[in-house]
Amino acid sequence: MESLLSTEQHAQLYDAENIWSADDEFFLAFANERSASRILDLGCGTGRLTLALAAAGHEVTGVDPHPGSLAAARSKPAAETVRWIEGTSAVLNDEAPFDAVLMTSHVVQAITDDTEWARTLLDIYRVLAQGGRLIFDSRDPRSRAWERWTPAQTRNELTLADGTHVQLWIDSAPSDNGLVNITEHRLFADGSREFEDAVLAFRSEQQLRTHLSDAGLHVSSVFGGWHRQPAGHGTGELICIATR
Incomplete structure (x- = not known):
């Protein structure tokens, strides 16, 4: 079904739903532990963190498979300070090694196919410098976040830059093999409706x-929250840091 929102409106909706927060602060602080690093933001979306990394003095490449998200990123102030590439990790061929690879906003959970996930980790290993670091966040299945993704607990109202008013809510249903089906519902001011389905993979610590080790990466830390709580505590996260 064709969306009632344009590509630009989808990007605006994403930015309105995903504002700067504790996770961005965590990833930025992680990157800043090593000044002037060469960083890959894999799954960069509309560039919220990507541009902040560049502003902090890093040499940043943002990669994302969605052209609409990249178009929004390229339209933002100081976008010229970032190298933007459309695609997945597979497009990274003859790159100079990166000091760090970041995968934020739970983007790893959108990689639901185990073969594709394994290939992504191998691609990351290939483009990391020796001693380079990978960091990503994934929701801990032990916290059962999907049980809180109900219409009553997720209902929200947003107004886009062009005045379009949208009411939103989410429902979810667990499937097999650690997969959870998500549906975002949208109700517009004129009474029209649409919905968008997605699937997320919930992988255990x-x-x-095991997946990181299989790709040749050494796990140095797994945190459960943005204040570096142990896994199983904190905010229901699995924040993984691994080195090549």
């Missing part, structure tokens, strides 16, 4: 550790 042990699964993530």
